[in-house]
Amino acid sequence: MEKLISSVASRLVILVPYLWLLTFFLIPFFIVFKISLSEVAMSIPPYTPVFDLSAGWAAFKASFAQFSWDNYIWLTQDPLYFKAYLSSLLIAGVSTVLTLIVGYPIAYGMARAPATVRPTLLMLVILPFWTSFLIRVYAWIGILKPEGLLNQFLMWAHVINTPLTILNTNTAVFIGIVYSYLPFLVLPIYSALEKMDYSLVEAAEDLGCPPIAAFWKITFPLSLPGVVAGCFLVFIPAVGEFVIPDLLGGSQTLMIGKTLWNEFFSNRDWAVSSAVAVILLLLLVVPIVLFQRAEARAQESEK
Amino acid sequence: MNGNAGANMKSLGSFRRKFAPWNDPQAKPFIAIENVTKKFADFTAVDDLSLTIFNREFFALLGASGCGKSTLLRMLAGFEEPTAGRILIDGQDMRGIPPYKRPVNMMFQSYALFPHMTVEGNIAFGLKQDGMAKGDIEARVAEMLKLVKLERFAKRKPHQLSGGQRQRVALARAVAKRPKVLLLDEPLGALDKKLREETQFELMDLQMKLGLTFVVVTHDQEEAMTMADRIAVMDKGKVMQVATPAEVYEAPNSKFVADFIGNVNMFEGRTAAVGNGKIDIAVAPENFTIRTDATKTCSVGQPVGFAIRPEKIRISRQQPVDPSINSAFGEMWDIAYFGDMTVFHVKLESGRIIKAASLNAVRTVEDPLSYDDMVWVNFDADAGIVLTS
Ligand SMILES: Nc1ncnc2c1ncn2[C@@H]1O[C@H](COP(=O)(O)OP(=O)(O)O)[C@@H](O)[C@H]1O
Ligand SMILES: [Mg+2]
Numbered sequence A: 001m002e003k004l005i006s007s008v009a010s011r012l013v014i015l016v017p018y019l020w021l022l023t024f025f026l027i028p029f030f031i032v033f034k035i036s037l038s039e040v041a042m043s044i045p046p047y048t049p050v051f052d053l054s055a056g057w058a059a060f061k062a063s064f065a066q067f068s069w070d071n072y073i074w075l076t077q078d079p080l081y082f083k084a085y086l087s088s089l090l091i092a093g094v095s096t097v098l099t100l101i102v103g104y105p106i107a108y109g110m111a112r113a114p115a116t117v118r119p120t121l122l123m124l125v126i127l128p129f130w131t132s133f134l135i136r137v138y139a140w141i142g143i144l145k146p147e148g149l150l151n152q153f154l155m156w157a158h159v160i161n162t163p164l165t166i167l168n169t170n171t172a173v174f175i176g177i178v179y180s181y182l183p184f185l186v187l188p189i190y191s192a193l194e195k196m197d198y199s200l201v202e203a204a205e206d207l208g209c210p211p212i213a214a215f216w217k218i219t220f221p222l223s224l225p226g227v228v229a230g231c232f233l234v235f236i237p238a239v240g241e242f243v244i245p246d247l248l249g250g251s252q253t254l255m256i257g258k259t260l261w262n263e264f265f266s267n268r269d270w271a272v273s274s275a276v277a278v279i280l281l282l283l284l285v286v287p288i289v290l291f292q293r294a295e296a297r298a299q300e301s302e303k
Numbered sequence B: 001m002n003g004n005a006g007a008n009m010k011s012l013g014s015f016r017r018k019f020a021p022w023n024d025p026q027a028k029p030f031i032a033i034e035n036v037t038k039k040f041a042d043f044t045a046v047d048d049l050s051l052t053i054f055n056r057e058f059f060a061l062l063g064a065s066g067c068g069k070s071t072l073l074r075m076l077a078g079f080e081e082p083t084a085g086r087i088l089i090d091g092q093d094m095r096g097i098p099p100y101k102r103p104v105n106m107m108f109q110s111y112a113l114f115p116h117m118t119v120e121g122n123i124a125f126g127l128k129q130d131g132m133a134k135g136d137i138e139a140r141v142a143e144m145l146k147l148v149k150l151e152r153f154a155k156r157k158p159h160q161l162s163g164g165q166r167q168r169v170a171l172a173r174a175v176a177k178r179p180k181v182l183l184l185d186e187p188l189g190a191l192d193k194k195l196r197e198e199t200q201f202e203l204m205d206l207q208m209k210l211g212l213t214f215v216v217v218t219h220d221q222e223e224a225m226t227m228a229d230r231i232a233v234m235d236k237g238k239v240m241q242v243a244t245p246a247e248v249y250e251a252p253n254s255k256f257v258a259d260f261i262g263n264v265n266m267f268e269g270r271t272a273a274v275g276n277g278k279i280d281i282a283v284a285p286e287n288f289t290i291r292t293d294a295t296k297t298c299s300v301g302q303p304v305g306f307a308i309r310p311e312k313i314r315i316s317r318q319q320p321v322d323p324s325i326n327s328a329f330g331e332m333w334d335i336a337y338f339g340d341m342t343v344f345h346v347k348l349e350s351g352r353i354i355k356a357a358s359l360n361a362v363r364t365v366e367d368p369l370s371y372d373d374m375v376w377v378n379f380d381a382d383a384g385i386v387l388t389s
Helices: A002-036 A057-065 A070-077 A079-112 A118-129 A133-143 A149-156 A168-197 A200-208 A211-239 A243-248 A256-266 A270-302 B069-077 B120-128 B134-147 B163-175 B192-212 B221-227 B244-251 B255-260
Strands: B029-038 B043-053 B059-065 B084-088 B104-107 B183-184 B215-220 B230-234 B238-243 B264-273 B278-283 B289-292 B301-310 B315-316 B326-338 B340-350 B355-360 B374-378 B384-387
Touching: A002 A270, A002 B230, A057 A118, A057 B244, A070 A079, A079 B043, A118 A168, A133 A168, A133 A243, A133 A270, A149 B315, A149 B326, A168 A243, A168 B120, A200 B059, A211 A270, A211 B134, A256 A270, A270 B238, B043 B069, B043 B084, B043 B238, B059 B069, B059 B134, B059 B221, B059 B278, B069 B084, B069 B104, B069 B183, B069 B215, B069 B278, B104 B163, B120 B134, B120 B163, B120 B221, B120 B230, B134 B163, B163 B183, B163 B192, B192 B215, B192 B221, B215 B221, B221 B244, B230 B244, B230 B255, B238 B244, B238 B255, B255 B301, B255 B355, B264 B289, B289 B384, B326 B355
Parallel strands: B059 B215, B059 B230, B104 B183, B183 B215
Antiparallel strands: B029 B043, B029 B084, B230 B238, B264 B278, B264 B301, B278 B289, B301 B384, B315 B374, B326 B340, B326 B374, B340 B355
C-alpha cells in the first residue's frame, strides 16, 4: 500500500513540470496561434471569429471555417517584417559576439581567482539581478545621453570636444544587451572553466606549449560547452528583446520585439502581432534545439 | 656505505644493477638541487634542501603525504619557482626558465590526459609543439603506442580507457619527446595492488631501455625500494637520508628513517662500554644489554638508540647460549600470519613488545609456537644498528 502511494506520489512529482509547461506554455501558445489565424475586427476582443460554445455545434464549425493564413501571407508581403526579423537576428548575433568578447575574460578571471574570493566574484556577477531590469536599462539612458555621465567624463578627460551621440543608436542597443545579458554568458563559461583540471594546462606547458597556445589548444576547447550554452542564453532572448531597443535604440533600430509591440498596442492588430509572435517562436526553435543538443552532448561527455 | 666495500667487508643487501655514480667523486650530477627553499605564504613546503641526481639514475623521493615531494618535483618541472636556492639541470641554472623550455617532462599524478584528444593526439601533442615533421610524428607515436602496448587503443578518447591504460598513455605522452629527465608524480598511485606491482617492473624496464633519468615521487616505500637506484627519504620539507634502498633499510641514519622504512624494533638506552669494535648498550627500563658492532663512534654513557628489524630476531623456546646479551624472555602475545612469513609479537615483563619475523620456508612445522608460549628472542651483534639521532 505504502509502495503504491509512493509510486503514485513520484509519478505526480514528475507530472508537475509537465502540468506547468502545459498551463503556462502550450495553452497560451495555442491561444496566440488561434488569434494569428483570425481577422481584425472593431470589437472586444478586437478580432473574429470568437468561439462561443453556447451558440451550438454548427456555429462552432462556422467559426472554424473563418480561419485563414491571411496574416502570415501579409507578413511576407510587407518587407518591413522580413527586415525586422533579419535585423533582430543580426543585432542579437552581434550582441552575442560582443558579450562573449567581454564575458569570456571575466569568466576566465573568476575561474582562475583564488578559491577564497570566487564566491564574492560570483555574487558580484549576480548582484545586478537584485535591481529591476527596467531600472537598470533606464540608468543607461542617464549614462549614454549627450549630456550624460559618459560624455561628461570623456570631455573632462579631453578625449572628445563635442558629445558623442550614442543614445538612440544601435550602439546603445548593443551596450544595453551586452550589459543586461552578461551574467547569462559568464556563469556557464565560469562553471565550465572552474570544473576544468588546471593540471591539463600545466601538462600542455610541460610538453612545450607556451601559455597562450595552451589556452587555445586546451582551455578554450574544454570551455566550449559553456561558451555554446552562454551564447544561446544571450542570443535567444536577445532576438525578441523589446525593452532595450525601445529605451536605448533610435527610430532606425528595427527589432521584431518593437514591431510586435507596435502592431499590438498602436495598431491594435492582435491577429498580425500574434502571427509575428508565432513566426518569431518558430525562428527561435532552431537555436533552442541546437542549444539543447549541445547541453545533452556536454552532459554526455561529463560522464 | 656498500660502494666502497673492501674485499673483506660485507655488502648491505642486494642491489639491482652495478650503477653507483654517486660514489664516484669525478662524476658530475645531472640535476643539482642546491639549498632550495619553497614557501607558500608563511608555510615552508621545502626547507633548504640539497640533492644531486645522476644521469640515467632512477631516483625516488619518498615521504609521507604533505612532506613537500610534489612541490619539489614541480620546481624541477618549472611550475613553481624556488623561494631561495637554485636548481641546475645539465649544468644550466633553471631560474626563470618556463616549463615549456625545460628539458624535462612530467607525468602527472592525475595523468592530466587531454579529454578532447584521442590517445594518439595526446601522445603527439608534445611532438607537434616541437614542429616535428608529420611523418616523424606518426612514426614516433606508433613507436610509443607499441612501447606501452596500446596499439589497439590509438583512436580512443581517455574516458574510454581503464585506469591502467590511462596511466600508460600518460607515460607514453611524457616520454614521447625523449626528455633528458622524466618526472613522475605518484605514477602508480591510482592503480590497484596487482597492476601496481606489474607496472613497477615495466617502468624500470622502460627507464633502462630509453636510458632516461627518472625522478619518481611516491609515498609507498615498497614501490621506492623496488624501483629506485637511490631513495631520498623526506620529512617536513627536508631530506632525512639519501641512499640506496638497501642502505636505507639496513643502515638508516636516524630514528626517523629507521621507523619510516619497514618494520623496526627500537630500543633506547645509554652506552655502557665501548671498545674492540663493539658497543654495549644498557637498555632502559629493562636494563638488559645489547652488544652490537660499532656502526657509529660513541662515547661511554651517551644516550643512543638501537634499531633492529624483526626478521633479524630469532625466536625459540630454548634458552640461548648466552642469555645475558642480545636476549630477552617473554610471552607470546600475538601472531600475525602473512603466508610468506609470520610476525610474532613477544611481550616482555616490562610490557615492551618485540616483533620477530620468520620466513615460512617449509609448509609444515612440528609443534609450532602459539599464544601464551614463553619464548626467548635473541639476535647477533651485526643484526642491528646504533642511532645517535
Ligand atoms: N600552491 C600551494 N599553496 C599553498 N600551499 C601549498 C601549495 N602547494 C602545496 N602546498 C602545501 O605544501 C605542502 C607540501 O605539499 P606537496 O608537495 O603537495 O606534498 P606531497 O609530499 O604530499 O606531494 C602541503 O602541506 C601543501 O598543503
Ligand atoms: Mg603529492
